[in-house]
Amino acid sequence: MATDDKSDDKKSLILKWLTQWRDQSRQHGSKLEYVYGKALKTLREHPHPISSCDDCKKLKNFGPKICEKINKEFTKLNNTGDDRLLSKTAVSSQQYSPKRTLTDILPVAVRPKRPLICTPKQSANIFAKNSPPVKITKTATQRNVKNWVPTPGQTPFAILVALLRRHLEFDDSRVNKLDLQDMAELYTTTRPLILTAALNSLIHRRQLVDKTSDRNARYFLTDSGRKLAIQLAKQCPMLKDFVARFLNDKNNLITNYFETRDCTESIQTPCQNFILEAGTYDIVLCIDTRERYSDRNGTQNRTAFPVALQQKGILIEIRTLPLGDFVWIAREKIQTSTDSNNQTIVQQQQQQKKVRRELVLDYIIERKRIDDLASSIKGHRWNEQKFRLRNSGIRNPMYLIEYFGKKSRKQDHGYLSAATLEQAISNCEIDGFEIKLTDSFDETVRYLANMSRSLQCYYQNKSLLSCQDKKQLGRTCAKDFVYMTFNEFVTNSSKITIFTAKEMFIKHLLQIRGLSMKKVETLIKKFPTIRSLFQAYSMLKHDDDSKRENLLTNLKCDSLSGTQDRRLGPVLSKKINYFYN
Structure with missing residues (x-):
């Protein structure tokens, strides 16, 4: 029994970590949200206990990266030698997923009453009332984040300087990953330059860089990252000309520039365009x-x-x-x-x-x-x-x-x-x-x-x-x-690996013989998702098959002349109805 309890504790711990990682990815608009979500679903449906990280490797949707992160978390717990987290998880697992006993089979009137257990929120309130106020002090990691300065020539240094230069010299405050890599390679001695790990650290841990939440994310400096990047640029010998033009303290150009930019700039502001003159x-x-x-x-x-x-x-x-x-x-x-x-x-x-x-x-x-x-x-x-x-x-x-x-x-x-x-x-x-x-x-x-x-x-x-x-x-x-x-x-x-509902609907329709791209584009304008098409079918009577089959018959499509004078036709309408019903 002790082994089973310990396994349950580890399973609930892994569930907790996966939930945290999924929520963090969702906040930052990362595609890893779906990866952690699939792993969570698999672990919740897994009926057997988890005794070690090796058991996770046997499960579906648990790749080497997730297992490595889980193993690191267990290593941290073992190194600290603190079992309080395990005990808290055991209490929470008893509260929310109690094991069935023989008394659960008895009728309700015959069952013995179980003692009430406080929920985590109630127990926290009771503890807060009975305990003296605690003075919160900054940990060593928080102080290190605030006073952290990257080493010249390393990837974090190159990222901060490159983002600052793109912002001031090219008037490009939000940069895609490829443009950032091209610029950052000029200021680093690391080869090959791998941005992902350094960017994740600067975003999540240091909070010096942030990114937009769309699929093709763009990166930009936060206020603290901008201040640090200015200090780094002034100390970099390679950026003397850049500092003289854009970071001149005497004329106070940099302060005025950022003040005007902060007043007018929004998250969706496009990057400044440039002109290639003839002959250049x-x-x-x-x-x-x-x-x-x-x-x-x-x-x-x-x-x-x-x-x-x-x-x-x-x-x-x-x-x-x-x-x-x-x-x-x-x-x-x-x-x-x-x-x-x-x-x-x-x-x-x-x-x-x-x-x-x-x-x-x-x-x-x-x-x-x-x-x-x-x-x-x-x-x-x-x-x-x-x-x-x-x-x-x-x-x-x-x-x-x-x-x-x-x-x-x-x-x-x-x-x-x-x-x-x-x-x-x-x-x-x-x-x-x-x-x-x-x-x-x-x-x-x-x-x-x-x-x-x-x-x-x-x-x-x-x-x-x-x-x-x-x-x-x-x-x-x-x-x-x-x-x-x-x-x-x-x-x-670039090829998309995680599709939106509209993109997946397009992939479905292109597999139906007779549907050209122009016909698919016309159909998508009317019904952008599968759900919208289902709703249109559900508005019709289920007994009347002819109306369902001819729902899309009169949909106008582009002809060879570019005018919308061709119908989708009854044959394709019947095919689509058969495919989705």
């Missing part, structure tokens, strides 16, 4: 790191595209792209002066401290070999890939379909007929994508090279303006020359 940037073709050339025999070559394009004089860069295989960016030039050797060295050092600004242009290409296209269609990934490209924020998404010679256009691929593949390509063009068909790797390279040269000529005398998100971009047109930054493109286009 290069057009660069970015190639995805996973893009490679492979023939029908299966031999693969990772360097085929970079080598072939460089031989044609195209400026390229290999990066990990969240979407597409090729994308063109406008990258700010590094301007150096060659008046004297000393001047050049100084300017090079200053340019190393400067973060290059980059804008993603209006063209992104997804390259599909014809056999890859067939496998995507068979694996039901084709519609989802098109949907992600359409919603990337880039105005001209393109599909480059590569055949194995002209004869292969009339052949079957991946157990799909040539007619089926042609129909899929035509439907893709109807959905708003530009299609380019090539017959070989060499023809693909020539097309990419010609496209790069055309863009260089087109943007030769154009000035470009940045914007920070897809919503701003959606309110502009191509003639405005407004583009997203590269880091915003990566943040917004």
Whole structure:
């Protein structure tokens, strides 16, 4: 019995810790809230006692990170040698989950009365009345947090200085993680730079940095973090020019700046946009790191595209792209002066401290070999890939379909007929994508090279303006020359692992044969979630199946001309009704 009680104590302790971690994650808008929530549900439904952390590893939704945190908490308890927490947990477990005995089976009138036990709130009130007032003193950890100063060259130092510089020099108070990493790498000796652990410490423990609660969180300095960052910047030799311009105590610029910013700035204030003047940037073709050339025999070559394009004089860069295989960016030039050797060295050092600004242009290409296209269609990934490209924020998404010679256009691929593949390509063009068909790797390279040269000529005398998100971009047109930054493109286009109700509904609908992206978008405007669709069905009589089947028949969809003059139709309406009922 003693062993069972001890196991129950450990189980209730783990439940308590998981609840605390889940609530903390919810307050900070972290996705870990769902991870801890799943672990809590599993542990509550687990009927057997938990005697150690090893028992948790056998349970579903308990990964190595959660088990490691639980093990650390148990280690802290063992090191302190204090069993009071265990005893408190035992009392609470008896109060809220008493074990059944034989007397519980008896009728209510025959059962012996149990002594009443005070709830934790009542016992706390009784204890407060009978005990003398206690003077609260700050612990050593609280004092250390207040007087803590990061070491120069370490990651916390780099984060604070980078956030301050982004705020003052770029007028960018709220920074996404990728922009923050680019700037912080200039002030740290740690390689590779890992921001996550340092950011969590600065947010939760030090309270020097905070972040927004949306999915793509942005980070910013708190009042105490701002004061500490100013002190660190004044002590950093690399930031002498920055301090002279923005932290001049004589003119009191920094105080006036923050006072005016605090009066006008709100949490949703967008970051300050910038302009790339004509002639101050290069057009660069970015190639995805996973893009490679492979023939029908299966031999693969990772360097085929970079080598072939460089031989044609195209400026390229290999990066990990969240979407597409090729994308063109406008990258700010590094301007150096060659008046004297000393001047050049100084300017090079200053340019190393400067973060290059980059804008993603209006063209992104997804390259599909014809056999890859067939496998995507068979694996039901084709519609989802098109949907992600359409919603990337880039105005001209393109599909480059590569055949194995002209004869292969009339052949079957991946157990799909040539007619089926042609129909899929035509439907893709109807959905708003530009299609380019090539017959070989060499023809693909020539097309990419010609496209790069055309863009260089087109943007030769154009000035470009940045914007920070897809919503701003959606309110502009191509003639405005407004583009997203590269880091915003990566943040917004990365694959989502935890979906909202609307996003999951879209994924469901795309699996229904016959529903194109435009039809799904129209349906989502009318019924944004599955629940709203269920409510519409529930308003109809259950006996009248014909009304339920034809509920969506007259829903207007976009036609080829762009006008909403086409109906969803009775066939698709019946399919959706069958799918969700």
